[in-house]
Amino acid sequence: MARGEAPTTVEAPFDDVTVGVANAVRELEEVTGRRLLDEAGKLIRPATDQEGVDVYVSTSSAGGGLQMLVMGVVRSMTAESAQRAALGAGAIVMDTICSNDRRLPYQQIQRIRQLRPDMILLAGGIDGGTVSHVAKLAELVRAARPTARLGMGYRLPLVYAGNRLAVPVVREILNGLVDIHEVENVRPVLEIENLGPARDAIHELFMEHVMAQAPGYDKLKTMTDAPIMPTPGAVGKLVEIVARERGISVLGVDIGGATTDVFSVFRGKFNRTVSANLGMSYSVGNVLTSAGYSNVARWGWVDLPEQEIRNRVKNKIIRPTTIPQLLEDLVIEQALAREALRLSLQQHKEFATTLKGVQMRRTVADAFAQTSSGQTLVNMMELDLIIGSGGVLSHAPLREQAALMMIDAFEPLGVTQLAVDSIFMMPHLGVLGELAPEAAMEVFWRDCLVPLGAVVAPAGRMKPGRVLLEARIEGAGEAPQHVVLRGGELLRVELPEGAEAKLVIEPARGMDVGAGRGRRLERRVWGGKVGIVFDGRGRPIQFASDFKQRREQLLAWARAIGALREG
Amino acid sequence: MAHAYTPGLLVRERAVIRKRRMLPIRGQVLVRTGDRVRAQQIVARAELPGNVQLVNIAHHLGIEPADVPAKLKVQVGERIQRGQPLAENVGLFGLFRSVVSSPCDGEVEAVSAVTGQLILREPNIPLELTAYLSGEVVDVIEDEGVELAAVGTIVQGILGVGGEKFGRLAVVVKSPTEELRPEDVPADAKGLILVGGQRASLSAYRVAAERGAVGVVVGSFDDADLSQILGYDLGIAITGGEDIPTTLILTEGFGRLAMAERTFALLKKLEGREASINGATQIRAGVIRPEIIVSSDEAVGELRQETITETRVGSLVRIIREPHFGTLARIKALPSEPVVIESGATVRVMVVELPDGREHILPRANVELIEL
Incomplete structure (x- = not known):
């Protein structure tokens, strides 16, 4: 497994993305000692024993990614389905306009005019339903006469995925103004969501229109063996494949400089959200604002005045490429990362729900359980695997710090495996998965993921010092190990990478680790850089209110898991 | 690899400064290649399409959308005035007459028999684009804008708030480590760009704004004070659209950081000169930094510049x-x-x-x- 990288050459003086691609491939040649490019700088194909490649795939986030405007009739129904389709395709949703978004038509029109998206997705209505609502939305577009972000001369693509009956009307209203592409309805009937066709159309148009504006793209297109995909769309594909192949629930998170992407598959349903202004450099000031100072400060054991911390955070947004040199700066950065991750998951939970507005046949049991439509699919107790990606997690000075950040931010319940993406290879494997799923999976499990281990966290009322669970671990050493977890504690048992252990957990009365309150659970877990972590800190995690006590508490947790470099 | 790529902020006494001034939509360019222009001169003009009003005729008259075209008293393309009847429904025997009047001056853009709506467009909004930079027109992009160039001094800041302003530079502190205090602000600061040293307090900035200064340039500022000026907490560094009378430019960052000596010395040298400033900052791909520009009369000619990277x-x-x-x-x-x-x-x-x-x-x- 090897990696080569090179700065983009999309801008002057090169104006050709393929120059950068060739530079990166050259670095790969140096690292591997294998010749990949011919004299003309072209990839050698087909591969032989000594040289060349079998397959070349590419993803792109050129020009800040795919920026879309989404429109639908009812916010919680067709607009939400359309939003899911756009996000699933890897887009950044700039705004969602719908009939009931509390804005007046002139405000909606002004907004559409301001945005300059790469593409519009227009949905609305079930097939055969009322035409006038979606026609009104089309009229908003017509009145706004939106222009595309890139290139003055080309017509803005609009994907229409609404009521089939309204197609002629929408065509008539928008004729000559935008480039209309009709696909199947994202919500043909209320009970069914049909996102595939809209997602595929978005991918296709992204290639044809948006990417076509990037210099050198035409050349790149001829080089790839599979269509070029927006980078987050490709990560989503991979997360879907992983969940399907293993039959597990997966939560993937990619925390970048400007945004945080969250991907999940629960009960076979894939969802992606982008928290557009939660990131670790460009938008880290927003993390502080959104989370509130006290929420960030609760994770920090450094004793600095609030104003000093605020100024340092703001200095990071204006010098985004700097890295923490002092330990105190690292502590602040990792505190911010916890909050960015926590808020991103919160947004994801609110979005990844069962379909809203659906009439459900309810049994008496359902009525007692108070289940309704629009419930979140994200169930932390059901979750099997969390994959973390992005600089602050993948390049944390210690893997233990990455594990602790994810446990603190996501507060998993029951038994959950943890891993980080070592070199941000997930997007490429997502595209490769389209061509050669088996190969993609093999590389993913063997080389892409860095397993950190597993976390065991009981749900239930935590009292400090009270025994929450007892566990027997078979396979983590010569003899089985016995663990007693008390309220407020964090414990670590080493289980190296590649090793597997059997966990037999006996939760105390009222505590649940996945089999029900007080019920014993047996589970196989795999090891990693951290091993098995037992988390008895409660959900939500309970902090001491006094700074000095909290500082001791945080240091104790960090030491217990090995997240503090001693000396 | 024995070097690192670390571009710094531009602080140059004699540089070729180029600016593309583009209209947001097609319009008319008023200057020609080779013309010399002043910063406040208008170089291009356009008409932004007016605001749109949607009038739901079917709803107001209580009729079916399909019946709307028959009830209209105006035609598509027709100029209309506020209060003018747009549609009328007359009941049996000429009784129960209901009328929908126009909420604005403008033009009828479209009518829909599906939604029963009338789209009215208000008159166009004229938009004038100034040169911003005193210099020479080196290129005209037909109907879209111009490219200007000048030889002059450019100082980039790290972050600014507030948009393009034009004024006279006044250095009001003695050294780059000195703080700009309220008492340093001249009684008549109208049209001045005040240059401080290490930082300005919130009260100093407010006094400067009250006394008519168009800009304040200092080394640093407190984050909490900036939130006071903006009325919100700055989450991401994308600025320039703030509606404030006094553009603020920081050359170093947040906290208490002295202005770089070289920057201070250069601005001191330009004391009393007319400058163009812009607080617009965008720290993302295609980075934009706030700037202070003082043009000279020197012809652009062949002055070549290398960027050290x-x-x-x-x-x-x-x-x-x-x-x-x-x-x-x-x-x-x-x-x-x-x-x-x-x-x-x-x-x-x-x-x-x-x-x-x-x-x-x-x-x-x-x-x-x-x-x-």
């Missing part, structure tokens, strides 16, 4: 993160092997000499290059 042993750098934030230092070594730093991270580093002669090791990412 490499740091080498002997180069002067500014440290841009704690510890020693803001300090100038000289590179002594660029070891190729990564080193473990205090935070525990393993990174590529440089060894620098601090002004007091001590050696300091820091990540390569934490410096910016200073051009000489």
Whole structure:
């Protein structure tokens, strides 16, 4: 497994993305000692024993990614389905306009005019339903006469995925103004969501229109063996494949400089959200604002005045490429990362729900359980695997710090495996998965993921010092190990990478680790850089209110898991 | 690789400055290639399409959308005035007459028999684009805008708020380490761009604004004070659209950071000169920094400029993160092997000499290059 990288050459003086691609491939040649490019700088194909490649795939986030405007009739129904389709395709949703978004038509029109998206997705209505609502939305577009972000001369693509009956009307209203592409309805009937066709159309148009504006793209297109995909769309594909192949629930998170992407598959349903202004450099000031100072400060054991911390955070947004040199700066950065991750998951939970507005046949049991439509699919107790990606997690000075950040931010319940993406290879494997799923999976499990281990966290009322669970671990050493977890504690048992252990957990009365309150659970877990972590800190995690006590508490947790470099 | 790529902020006394001034939509360019223009001169003009009003005729008259066209008293394309009847429904025997009047002046753009709506467009909004930079028109992009060039001084800041302004530079403190206090602001600051040193307090900025200053340029500012000016907390560094009368430009950052000596000395030298400033900042791909520009009358001609993008042993750098934030230092070594730093991270580093002669090791990412 090897990696080569090179700065983009999309801008002057090169104006050709393929120059950068060739530079990166050259670095790969140096690292591997294998010749990949011919004299003309072209990839050698087909591969032989000594040289060349079998397959070349590419993803792109050129020009800040795919920026879309989404429109639908009812916010919680067709607009939400359309939003899911756009996000699933890897887009950044700039705004969602719908009939009931509390804005007046002139405000909606002004907004559409301001945005300059790469593409519009227009949905609305079930097939055969009322035409006038979606026609009104089309009229908003017509009145706004939106222009595309890139290139003055080309017509803005609009994907229409609404009521089939309204197609002629929408065509008539928008004729000559935008480039209309009709696909199947994202919500043909209320009970069914049909996102595939809209997602595929978005991918296709992204290639044809948006990417076509990037210099050198035409050349790149001829080089790839599979269509070029927006980078987050490709990560989503991979997360879907992983969940399907293993039959597990997966939560993937990619925390970048400007945004945080969250991907999940629960009960076979894939969802992606982008928290557009939660990131670790460009938008880290927003993390502080959104989370509130006290929420960030609760994770920090450094004793600095609030104003000093605020100024340092703001200095990071204006010098985004700097890295923490002092330990105190690292502590602040990792505190911010916890909050960015926590808020991103919160947004994801609110979005990844069962379909809203659906009439459900309810049994008496359902009525007692108070289940309704629009419930979140994200169930932390059901979750099997969390994959973390992005600089602050993948390049944390210690893997233990990455594990602790994810446990603190996501507060998993029951038994959950943890891993980080070592070199941000997930997007490429997502595209490769389209061509050669088996190969993609093999590389993913063997080389892409860095397993950190597993976390065991009981749900239930935590009292400090009270025994929450007892566990027997078979396979983590010569003899089985016995663990007693008390309220407020964090414990670590080493289980190296590649090793597997059997966990037999006996939760105390009222505590649940996945089999029900007080019920014993047996589970196989795999090891990693951290091993098995037992988390008895409660959900939500309970902090001491006094700074000095909290500082001791945080240091104790960090030491217990090995997240503090001693000396 | 014995160098690191670390572009710094531009602080140049004699530079070729180029600006593209583009209309948001097609319009009319008023100057020609070769013309000399002044900063406040209008170089292009356009008409933004007016606001749109949707009038739901079917709803107001209580009729079916399909019946709307028959009830209209205006036609598509027709100019209309506020209060003018747009549609009328007359009941049996001419009784129960209901009328829908126009909410605005403008034009009828479209009518829909599906939604029963009438789309009215208000009159176009004229938009005038100034040159911003005093200099020469070097290119005209037909109907869209112009490219200007001038030889002059350019100082880039790290962050600004507020848009394009034009005024006279006034340095009101004695040294780059001095704070700009309310009492330093001249009684009549109308049209002035005040240059302070280390930082300005919130009260000093407010006094400057009250007394008519169009700009304040200082080394640093407190984050809490900036929130007071904006009325919100700055979450991401994308600015320029703030509706404030006094543009604020920081040359160093947040906290208490002295203005770089070279920047201060250059601005001091330009005291009393007319300057164009812009607080617009965009720290994302396609970075935009706030700027202070003073054009000269020198012809652009063949002046060539090279941008230094490499740091080498002997180069002067500014440290841009704690510890020693803001300090100038000289590179002594660029070891190729990564080193473990205090935070525990393993990174590529440089060894620098601090002004007091001590050696300091820091990540390569934490410096910016200073051009000489």
